[in-house]
Amino acid sequence: MSRIGKKAISVPKGVTVTVNGQTVTAKGPKGELEFVVNELCTVALENDEITVKPVDNSKPARSLWGMSRTRISNMFDGVANEFTKTLELVGVGYRAQMKGTALSLALGYSHDIDYPAPEGVKLAAPKPTEIIVSGIDKQKVGQAAAEIRAFRPPEPYKGKGVKYANEFIFRKEGKKK
Template structure:
C-alpha cells in the first residue's frame, strides 16, 4: 500500500466536488478542474473528507494509487489557493516583458524569444527580471515555468540565466592563471 495514497484529502468549505463513475470535478473560488479516473480507483466522499481506495492489490495498480491521490489533492488545492512559481533572470542586458498575452525574453541571443501564455495560466513580470507564473493546475504551472527556464538555464561560472527563486546554483571556479 502507498503511504501517500492512504492519507485522506481534506476539502475546504469553499470547494465543491462532483464524482461521476470515471471523472472527478472540483470547483472553487479560483476556477474549475476535472480529471478522468481509471476504473481501479474508487473515491469515497464523506462530509469534508475524500478517501482514495483501489479495487485490487495488484502491484501495478498499487504503484498508481498514490499518484492519483496526489493529483486529486492538487486539484483541490489549486481551486482553493493558486499555485505559483517565481523565476529570476540574472545577467547583464537580460530582461523580460509582456506583450499582449505572450512573454518576450531578451536573453543575449540575436533575437527575442516569444512564449505564448497557456490558457488558465497568468504570467506577471516585475521590474524586468522577476517572472511570476501562477494558475490552478499545478502540472501546467510547473511545465510553463520549466519551459521559460529552459530558454537560458543558469550557467555555473557567473550564474547568468533564468533560475527558480528558491534554486541555488553551484558555482565553479574559473580558469586559474599563472
C-alpha cells in the same frame, strides 16, 4: 502500501466536489478542474472527505494509488488558491516584459523570444528581471515555468540565466593560470 494514498483528502471550505464514477470535479473561487482517475483505483466521497483505494494489490494499481490521491489534492489547492512559481533573470541585459498575454524575453540571443501564455496559465513580469507564472493547475504552471527556464538555464560559472527564485546554483571554479 502507499503512505500518501492511505490519507483521506478533506475538502477545503469554499470548494464543491462531485464524484461521478471515476471523474472528480472540483469547483472553487479560482475556477474549476476535473480529473479522471484510472480504473485501477476507486474514489469515494463521504463526510466532506475523499478516499482513494486501489482495486487490487497489483503493482500498477499501487503505483497509481498515491499519484491519484496527490492529483486530487492539488486540484483542491488550485481551485481554492492559485499555484505560483517565480523565476529570476540573472545576467547583464537579460530582461522580460509583457506584450499583451505573451512574454517577451531578451536573453542574450540575437533575437527576442516571445513565449505565449498557455491556456489556464497567467504570466506577469512585475520587474524586468522577475517573471511570475500562476494558475490553478499545478502541472501546467510547473510546465510553463520549466519551458521558460529552458530558454537559458543557469550556468555554473557566473550563475547567468533563468532560474527559480528559491533555486541554488552550484558554482564551479573557473580556470587557473
